[in-house]
Amino acid sequence: MPLHQRTVHGEIGCTGIGLHTGKKVTMSIKPLPPNSGIRFCRSDLVGSPHILASLESVVDTRLATTVGLNGHIVSTVEHLMSAFAGMGIDNALVELDGPEVPIMDGSAGPFMYLLKNVGIKLQDEVKKFFLIKKPFTLKSGDKNISVYPCRELKITYVIDFDHPLLSKQTYVLRFCGPGFMKEISRARTFGFLKDVETLKNNGFAQGGSLHNAIVLDDFRVLNTDGLRYEDEFVRHKILDLIGDLHLMGMPIIGHFVINKSGHTLNHIFLTELRKRKKCWKMVKFSDEHACEARHILVPTFAFPQPATV
Numbered sequence: 319m320p321l322h323q324r325t326v327h328g329e330i331g332c333t334g335i336g337l338h339t340g341k342k343v344t345m346s347i348k349p350l351p352p353n354s355g356i357r358f359c360r361s362d363l364v365g366s367p368h369i370l371a372s373l374e375s376v377v378d379t380r381l382a383t384t385v386g387l388n389g390h391i392v393s394t395v396e397h398l399m400s401a402f403a404g405m406g407i408d409n410a411l412v413e414l415d416g417p418e419v420p421i422m423d424g425s426a427g428p429f430m431y432l433l434k435n436v437g438i439k440l441q442d443e444v445k446k447f448f449l450i451k452k453p454f455t456l457k458s459g460d461k462n463i464s465v466y467p468c469r470e471l472k473i474t475y476v477i478d479f480d481h482p483l484l485s486k487q488t489y490v491l492r493f494c495g496p497g498f499m500k501e502i503s504r505a506r507t508f509g510f511l512k513d514v515e516t517l518k519n520n521g522f523a524q525g526g527s528l529h530n531a532i533v534l535d536d537f538r539v540l541n542t543d544g545l546r547y548e549d550e551f552v553r554h555k556i557l558d559l560i561g562d563l564h565l566m567g568m569p570i571i572g573h574f575v576i577n578k579s580g581h582t583l584n585h586i587f588l589t590e591l592r593k594r595k596k597c598w599k600m601v602k603f604s605d606e607h608a609c610e611a612r613h614i615l616v617p618t619f620a621f622p623q624p625a626t627v
Contacts, residue, residue: 323408327437334420340524343416350409352443358392362415379581396561401429403564404498406619424506424530450572468573470615487552495620505553508532
């Protein structure tokens with residue numbers, strides 16, 4: 319089951335506002351054939367241009383991941399991409415009537431709910447996997463990302479902000495869809511009250527609120543409902559990373575060890591990693607016995623009873 323490509327079983331949609339634009343946007347998700355990838359369509363623009371969700375399409379990584387083509391963009395794609403990764407969805411068309419994916423509650427949870435309700439369709443092509451063969455490390459100041467050969471997708475993430483609630487949080491995720499749904503997908507984006515005015519003056523966070531982000535002052539969380547997890551902050555950074563990883567176009571099998579990264583370093587790292595062809599190999603598995611023969615644990619994905627081909 320986890321070896322076959324997946325798409326959505328039908329059309330599903332939602333309406334919300336963009337975190338940074340503050341504008342209302344309606345989004346729909348539709349099936350696509352095997353080997354199509356995740357594609358964004360700006361239905362509000364002449365010709366309804368399509369943008370493939372890929373490393374090459376990334377045009378901005380300030381505060382969010384933005385993809386674009388010929389001047390047309392879709393921003394803040396990482397939470398939706400993370401939900402696609404959690405569900406194991408390889409092929410889907412995302413139509414939007416605006417330039418930004420709706421932020422919803424600031425997590426991937428609402429997108430997971432939509433995808434679970436519409437159902438997942440197995441397709442007649444097998445997935446490709448990006449198998450790490452040799453270690454690779456990239457550093458930028460006090461931030462760094464490393465990846466090592468591993469028989470599964472594993473993420474060890476450390477954050478360390480100058481704040482009493484965010485100092486030295488660590489989380490280790492052994493990826494599987496049900497675990498992603500329970501432990502990662504509901505973790506919300508976060509920001510600091512002291513930065514809000516500056517962000518808004520520079521055109522960011524126009525739609526940000528306590529309804530779609532965790533906001534902290536110098537000492538505490540301002541949201542009246544508190545945190546969903548004690549370490550929700552580092553869990554959300556993993557959520558963002560998984561969304562950025564899905565821009566590779568295939569699941570990765572390796573162990574990521576990350577210290578204080580963000581979208582910019584994530585993108586630089588993945589771009590450089592792909593150039594180092596001695597560090598990885600693209601593989602397909604005909605069946606689960608082929609995985610076992612190579613001692614590889616193929617990631618399992620959420621919604622374990624998808625609709626058949």
